[in-house]
Amino acid sequence: MGNKLRVVTQMASDPYYVYHFLAFFSYFIVRTSVTSLLSPRITHRLFHREIQAILAFSVLIVIKMVKEETRESFIAESLFFAKVFLVAISSIMDYHLALVYIVVFSVIYILTQQPPFEGLGTSSKLTPLQLEALLTEGNTSRYWLVEFRTSCSSPCIRASRCLPELSITYSNKNLSFGIVDLGLFPNAAEKFGISVSASMGHLPTFILFENAAEVKRFPEFKFEEKSSHPPVTKKLLSRHFELDQLLLEYVNGK
Structure with missing residues (x-):
């Protein structure tokens, strides 16, 4: 209520x-x-x-x-x-x-712009420097699933609820979730191979890191030549990044 x-x-x-x-x-x-x-x-x-x-x-x-x-x-x-x-x-x-x-x-x-979802779940808002530190220090989570978005992108606003709600279900000592606003830090886009141009269809981009190395991303680079990709949903992200498998590995101590 x-x-x-x-x-x-x-x-x-x-x-x-x-x-x-x-x-x-x-x-x-x-x-x-x-x-x-x-x-x-x-x-x-x-x-x-x-x-x-x-x-x-x-x-x-x-x-x-x-x-x-x-x-x-x-x-x-x-x-x-x-x-x-x-x-x-x-x-x-x-x-x-x-x-x-x-x-x-x-x-x-x-x-005006449609307001995005304001909750964070257990995910963290990060600057590019904070993300780099977390990935390279080695004493944080083995995996980081990071969403790169901008507050002025309609696809980002529509998908803004997905990562925070996934973080509530899947966060553990091995897997953490973060959000980087490329609208605030546009220089970080090139570093991670992301185009902020709406015509490229890169936003939002989700990247899974394992020990500072990129393992998988969505949308994948093969979508670069296309103007669209499947709509972002929690089910799609969970399946694409095999979050259930990562959770089982954590539970089984792998």
Whole structure:
């Protein structure tokens, strides 16, 4: 209950959510104001399109609730579909209104960013120097799974919950988790072979180190020539880095 209350409080105070709420709420004000000015034919058509949009949006929401693994990804997809439906319905009243909403949503996109997951689980926020020290000292974990992200990347925001929640399940004396913000330390990107360009699809990048040596990463270098890779999920990361196997090795004392 406390966690849900915290989420609601965050959404009520964050500009990203506040601006979107105001934009969607304005439709009801406009709808009420212009109803008397519309012809019966347009009013009838608008009502039916609104019902269709609500039903279609509800179906999409249910599908996304089943498919999306993180709350951040679910919110992002839901808002996207809501904006598409709002613009489409607004165009029935007046295409100028639809253009206004397109401009409004564009401004919101420029001025605000969807907030990432704020919890860390048992993972640690690290600077590149701290990470290098932890990897080379030799008296810390044998394995380090590190996420390299930026706070202005939509894929990073959508996946921001995965590593912290994995750390709660898999952290032990042999395996630790860390997060490096390349937005704060862009020079570290080249060192680890990561491009911060959105077109390269490198962000977020997850690298598993064993005794300071890179063992595996996601996305792998073979994705470099492509613009996309499978969406980041906890299941994908757990399977790709064989976290269950690493946990079993720790339990069995290997």
